[in-house]
Amino acid sequence: QVQLVESGGGLVQAGGSLRLSCAASGRTFSSYAMGWFRQAPGKQRELVAGISSGGGTSCSDAVKGRFTISRDNARNTVFLQMNSLKPEDTAVYYCAQGRGSVRYGPYDYWGQGTQVTVSS
DSSP: OOEEEEEOOEEEETTOOEEEEEEEESSOGGGSEEEEEEEOTTSOOEEEEEEOTTSOEEEOTTTTTTEEEEEETTTTEEEEEEOSOOGGGOEEEEEEEEEEETTTEEEEEEOOOEEEEEEO
16 A cells, blocks of 8 residues: 655744655555645645656746655655745645646645645
């Protein structure tokens, strides 16, 4: 059974940094694309950044230059380094795993989410 467990969320002031981690288990981690999504209250879930099994990355325009996604296949973990955080980055952040395109998925397994709150 595939499990994805996020950690690293919290409360931070604007301009600060956080590093999210997502530990995966249940199938061969290196074979799958990984994505970080977020959902703010009243808004649709959106892709923040994704990384392919080969290490290619993609991120949204909203976070480009501030957020970096990476993966450690030896540790079955994907990371999201978030710098220069803004209040509008406040959301629940989810990691996901899938077989398809980094940007379009499909992503078939999801974590439970971790809250990120950025105060102004």
